[in-house]
Amino acid sequence: MSHYFWQILFFQLFIGSINNIALAAPSTIDILIDDFSASQTSTRTDSEKGAINAIVLQSAEGKLTATIPQGQDWGGLWFGLNHPVWENLPINFSGILPQEILSTYQSRIVKIKVAVLESTTGRILGLELKDGQVIRWNQDIVLSGNTQNIEIQLPVLTNINHLAVILKQANPGDKVVLDRIALEATNPTSDTATAAFVWSYGMLLNNWNPQSGLVRDKSRDPSGTFDAIQATGGLAAATVVAMQMGIITRESAEHIVNTISNTLLTRVPKLHGLWPHWVKSAPDGSIVIVPGTEWSSIDTSIAALCILIAQQALGLDTTAIERFIREIDWANLVLPGGISHGYDENSNILSAKWDSFGGESWIVGIMYASATKKIAPVAYPLPPTFNGCGFIDHLAWLVMPPPSVDHWGVNWPNYLKTAVNTQLSYYLIHYPNSCFAKLGLIGLSAAEVPDPPIVEPPQVYQAFGVGGRGVPANDGHLLLGTPVVVPHLSAMIASDAPIEAVRTWDWLINNGLITPLNNVESLMFPDDTKCSEVVYNHLKGSWNLTLQTLGLGLHLAKRNHLVPILYKASQENEFLQNGYKILALCKMCLSSQSGWRRAIIQ
Numbered sequence: 001m002s003h004y005f006w007q008i009l010f011f012q013l014f015i016g017s018i019n020n021i022a023l024a025a026p027s028t029i030d031i032l033i034d035d036f037s038a039s040q041t042s043t044r045t046d047s048e049k050g051a052i053n054a055i056v057l058q059s060a061e062g063k064l065t066a067t068i069p070q071g072q073d074w075g076g077l078w079f080g081l082n083h084p085v086w087e088n089l090p091i092n093f094s095g096i097l098p099q100e101i102l103s104t105y106q107s108r109i110v111k112i113k114v115a116v117l118e119s120t121t122g123r124i125l126g127l128e129l130k131d132g133q134v135i136r137w138n139q140d141i142v143l144s145g146n147t148q149n150i151e152i153q154l155p156v157l158t159n160i161n162h163l164a165v166i167l168k169q170a171n172p173g174d175k176v177v178l179d180r181i182a183l184e185a186t187n188p189t190s191d192t193a194t195a196a197f198v199w200s201y202g203m204l205l206n207n208w209n210p211q212s213g214l215v216r217d218k219s220r221d222p223s224g225t226f227d228a229i230q231a232t233g234g235l236a237a238a239t240v241v242a243m244q245m246g247i248i249t250r251e252s253a254e255h256i257v258n259t260i261s262n263t264l265l266t267r268v269p270k271l272h273g274l275w276p277h278w279v280k281s282a283p284d285g286s287i288v289i290v291p292g293t294e295w296s297s298i299d300t301s302i303a304a305l306c307i308l309i310a311q312q313a314l315g316l317d318t319t320a321i322e323r324f325i326r327e328i329d330w331a332n333l334v335l336p337g338g339i340s341h342g343y344d345e346n347s348n349i350l351s352a353k354w355d356s357f358g359g360e361s362w363i364v365g366i367m368y369a370s371a372t373k374k375i376a377p378v379a380y381p382l383p384p385t386f387n388g389c390g391f392i393d394h395l396a397w398l399v400m401p402p403p404s405v406d407h408w409g410v411n412w413p414n415y416l417k418t419a420v421n422t423q424l425s426y427y428l429i430h431y432p433n434s435c436f437a438k439l440g441l442i443g444l445s446a447a448e449v450p451d452p453p454i455v456e457p458p459q460v461y462q463a464f465g466v467g468g469r470g471v472p473a474n475d476g477h478l479l480l481g482t483p484v485v486v487p488h489l490s491a492m493i494a495s496d497a498p499i500e501a502v503r504t505w506d507w508l509i510n511n512g513l514i515t516p517l518n519n520v521e522s523l524m525f526p527d528d529t530k531c532s533e534v535v536y537n538h539l540k541g542s543w544n545l546t547l548q549t550l551g552l553g554l555h556l557a558k559r560n561h562l563v564p565i566l567y568k569a570s571q572e573n574e575f576l577q578n579g580y581k582i583l584a585l586c587k588m589c590l591s592s593q594s595g596w597r598r599a600i601i602q
Contacts, residue, residue, distance in 0.1 A: 233303025
């Protein structure tokens with residue numbers, strides 16, 4: 001037997017030996033504002049930061065030197081806590097997650113922590129927590145000239161949107177060297193999987209604008225400049241899961257889902273029935289397509305499917321969304337071998353098509369089948385997927401159950417088991433001495449690279465994956481010199497590999513990378529002999545937050561022996577069943593709750 005076989009067997013036995021050890025999140029957590037080792041334009045909470053009063057800033061080796069310039073006697077830095085600071089959307093320090101999330105799961109900010117490496121002796125370091133221009137709390141500290149670990153207990157505070165750190169009573173050339181700034185928060189949720197779900201959902205919901213009804217593509221994007229249609233629909237589905245988990249009330253869930261569906265159905269423009277991939281607000285207040293982007297069949301299908309299932313789960317009227325799906329000009333989208341990706345901004349049909357096996361083709365296919373009672377052409381309907389990106393394997397099965405065997409003869413339970421095992425064993429086989437293999441961290445899927453400034457702009461977003469029909473594996477090594485892990489994939493497979501997946505999230509939480517206000521898009525270890533030195537991208541991107549929220553929610557439902565609410569709703573909606581029965585050969589068309597419960601637990 002091969003050397004790799006024994007490594008995989010050892011890993012599985014090791015994981016099995018800790019199966020009964022409860023994975024727990026700490027009772028207090030540090031929310032990292034900045035460690036000065038990443039982008040100089042955003043904080044670790046994916047907000048903005050900048051200089052005050054022309055102070056000179058130099059960043060190197062994970063530290064920031066702030067020096068008073070000539071002609072000044074003070075200067076400092078400001079750090080946004082939530083979205084672009086000019087939007088003035090504060091964080092409630094007494095309940096830092098969105099207000100819809102119940103108090104049982106809310107964290108409270110209790111301390112501010114500033115690590116100073118060196119300074120000009122005797123100068124004053126002022127700390128201010130502000131809501132707009134109003135100072136809600138401030139305190140001055142005398143600098144010692146040496147290393148200082150400043151920790152200050154905070155009073156009960158509410159709305160804060162940025163932190164200011166100011167060097168006062170200084171002379172030109174005086175300086176302070178900062179290593180780290182963080183906020184300590186209480187954590188009422190000790191269970192790792194529950195904490196990961198609540199925080200992921202909270203960050204996704206925080207990217208939603210309840211006035212427009214749309215979700216910004218990234219936390220750092222101003223609302224109304226680059227809003228994501230697929231993530232907006234995905235939030236509706238995630239909200240229903242949050243309701244089932246007892247994170248929000250039914251009243252809140254209905255309000256969110258109704259607001260989203262009303263916006264998409266009545267305000268977002270359509271071309272031949274398709275919504276754009278991304279939209280923005282025009283000067284007159286209307287919603288328009290973002291220039292240079294497409295009218296998208298997959299993003300329309302994802303959003304419509306999620307809204308349909310969310311409405312069904314809540315017992316809301318699904319007539320309008322079903323009519324919307326029927327009225328898509330499906331005939332115009334059918335190309336030889338697949339459904340077109342949609343239209344460019346000039347209304348020209350795109351030649352690229354959904355012609356390969358995977359979750360994206362399945363979602364477009366079920367929308368087509370539900371509307372037309374026909375099967376869309378798929379040139380390559382059998383495994384593998386085109387590029388091996390992990391999310392493509394599992395995307396459709398976040399909101400509906402996989403069939404035993406589909407129209408093309410794919411045995412989905414067997415395929416998904418193989419896909420999960422490929423992800424679990426990837427680093428053990430290909431990089432057995434890597435930190436990922438040593439720590440048991442898993443997941444290759446599409447994401448931004450861990451350190452965007454080191455690559456060219458077109459290379460920032462990568463289709464990381466294990467390899468597929470059209471391309472070889474892309475684990476980041478060729479581009480970055482070291483492989484990467486993308487956490488949302490471990491969340492997506494958590495219901496199939498709960499021990500391994502949750503252990504990844506346990507490591508992320510206990511190492512401070514994931515908190516109620518911090519996310520990880522991707523990570524890497526530049527030196528596999530130093531597994532405590534991680535480089536990571538702190539992007540709070542709404543689509544990947546959607547994937548990890550839905551994946552963790554599915555895991556929690558199955559772990560708690562609940563019928564997943566989206567699965568149940570997908571099978572109870574007659575319109576959707578028309579398509580599902582065609583594509584799934586009715587292998588999972590179960591009507592009774594007892595049948596559902598048996599199927600899900602099995």
